[in-house]
């Protein structure tokens with residue numbers, strides 16, 4: 001930031017000698033710092049504690065957040081994060097553990113990880129689990145390396161092709177390319193399923209596997225998923241499941257039983273550990289029996305000693321692809337997800353998915369006569385894909401609608417994903433199960449009102465948001481050239 005730009009707020013508050021904390025008298029002898037570490041003048045703000053608290057609280061209020069409003073960002077599962085998760089993660093016995101502690105002194109933490117491995121394997125119908133990956137995308141990369149290791153182990157080095165439906169999340173082709181594979185795109189058919197003819201045409205002995213999201217990012221359950229898995233297996237390939245949409249399936253369908261070989265979870269989506277703000281995520285990977293030996297480690301196993309007492313220990317699978325991450329994954333996230341699973345139990349998790357699917361269908365039903373839904377003739381799963389096109393308002397695009405929604409106090413849905421070549425002007429809406437009918441109705445009312453405004457006063461949408469501290473940004477530039485320290489012009 002140049003000198004002429006807006007002065008940072010916290011610096012404006014600065015007043016010489018003002019102090020936020022008073023340190024106690026030193027109880028150790030003073031030590032002279034080496035000359036090269038000394039600075040004449042550190043340009044730090046001198047502010048009181050209340051100034052700092054208000055400054056950061058104010059900044060936090062400029063954002064839309066799950067804690068302040070409905071956040072229907074499709075594919076991201078922005079559900080409410082129950083506070084009991086935070087209580088558990090802050091228990092000193094978990095929060096203060098050193099990752100290099102002797103396992104004998106951390107049996108509680110290892111037990112939690114062991115049980116979480118088992119829960120995650122059970123929920124999706126798989127044999128084994130590794131909690132290492134730090135997020136969904138790293139889970140994908142992990143799963144693909146496992147698939148490659150499996151083929152290589154069988155001498156099938158030529159399997160270097162990954163088939164990916166065109167509705168896939170951008171991380172899918174990116175992770176495949178990172179693992180050295182060639183990506184082949186498979187088109188979707190008119191009903192939002194994988195085009196079986198195109199799939200068959202690409203199946204041969206160079207296929208490493210198929211990477212598929214089910215329900216897919218159109219919110220559609222793949223109607224031929226068993227056949228799809230069967231065809232890939234018949235060609236000697238493996239099926240990778242992008243589990244980002246598991247919020248639709250908990251307690252209802254198990255990908256491992258449908259025919260998937262490997263799947264990642266996003267604990268920060270399905271299992272309510274917070275995500276956003278670049279905070280830590282967690283992307284555990286679950287696999288079928290034949291892939292278990294390739295999992296990244298160390299993972300936790302239980303052993304019984306001579307007295308019949310159970311002990312938990314670290315274990316490296318015999319053909320492991322190695323470590324994916326320092327230490328043991330984002331442990332705090334594991335505690336939160338574990339808590340969420342234990343609080344809900346089997347019935348509760350099933351209810352989560354049932355309500356998530358019901359809520360999305362409710363929105364689809366209420367908006368279907370006003371907005372186009374490319375697959376609106378089908379029931380959707382936990383999210384629904386609309387188009388930001390309004391009859392009688394030809395100049396309005398999805399972005400205008402999203403920006404106007406902010407004036408009504410809602411975070412926008414996901415814009416322009418799925419990609420325009422599949423759904424032009426996509427608005428992917430995922431309410432999650434944690435929104436009440438009243439909130440869903442307020443959201444739908446706002447969407448209907450916006451459609452009316454678009455016809456009578458399109459400029460209102462074009463200039464939106466009107467209530468946000470900053471108006472329309474050049475979003476690409478704003479993301480690349482972050483300006484985090486300047487005062488908001490009033």
Ligand SMILES: *Cc1c(COP(=O)(O)O)cnc(C)c1O
Pocket residue numbers: 075076135136137138169171172213217242244245266281283
């Ligand atoms: C979120 C998401 C991912 C990537 O997960 P991250 O945890 O953000 O790395 C991959 N695929 C789909 C479908 C997603 O929604």
